[in-house]
Amino acid sequence: MNDNEIKQLVADTGRRLLDKGLVARTWGNISARKDATKFAISPSGLGYENMEGSDVPIYDMETKTWEGSRKPSSEKKIHAAAYKLYPEVNFVIHTHQDYATAVGLATTNELEMSPEEKDLLGKISIAGYGLPGTDKLADNVTSSLKNSQVVLMAHHGALILGKDVEDALKKAEVLEEVCKRAVIKKIGTDAIEEACKIAGLKKMDTDAPEKESDKIAPFKAQLDDMAQMIGPKYSTGAVAKAKEGLSEDDLQALSLLLNKAIICKKYTEALGIDGRLSSFDCILMRTVYKFKYSKQKNK
Incomplete structure (x- = not known):
């Protein structure tokens, strides 16, 4: 494929x-x-629905x-590590899929x-935590990549x-199915349905009354994307504040995020795992997201 075809492939895959x-x-x-030595990679801060091949930069390792014209993703070091370690690898995706x-x-x-x-899938590894885009995250994922081509990034997502x-x-799809089976086995389908119901309610009008049975107790963020979009703590008030000024598309994204956050909370509770991010990291990610990435999404 020529450069334009490779760049369009990245955009279409998004x-x-x-x-x-x-x-x-x-x-x-x-x-x-x-x-x-080179790969095309999705640009920083641009929504997938708006991405075209011309938006995709080519990075030289x-x-x-x-x-x-656009900056490559802040996770370019991770992608570079994957290509350097595995000459047979020609495509890399980093997802935020729910169950993985x-x-x-x-x-x-x-x-x-x-x-x-x-x-x-081969061996599935879990990489230690690091803030998005940092050398610490890149180093932790690179270490896990040395014996695995499927890596779960703690508090973050998956690299495939x-x-x-x-x-x-x-x-990516098989990984999600494998992980979904494990989660359902631990918390049951009723908990999954409850998470979907609660997340769906949260994207409705903030003035709509909330039934007591539909409430969920506040909990601290376990995931980077939750910290970015909502803040360090889940609560009805925090969600209402996060929704201010959002488009219908953004509200849908918030609903999906909440669904994942609630599933993760129920799963870690069932396993007796804390899994909370530090308040400092959450506030930092929320600030960067609010004043930088959320404003870039449609540009």
């Missing part, structure tokens, strides 16, 4: 991930190898420079896989390497 519910808004990132994210807060010991699933785009997407 919309496919949106349709599959594996990413939302600007969260996550996608890359496609061009050659031994050797010179650490890029071609294009929940498992990433705990342990992979709960996962049960068929021989076919094991053959496809593939020989091509279809291989990477298939791995």
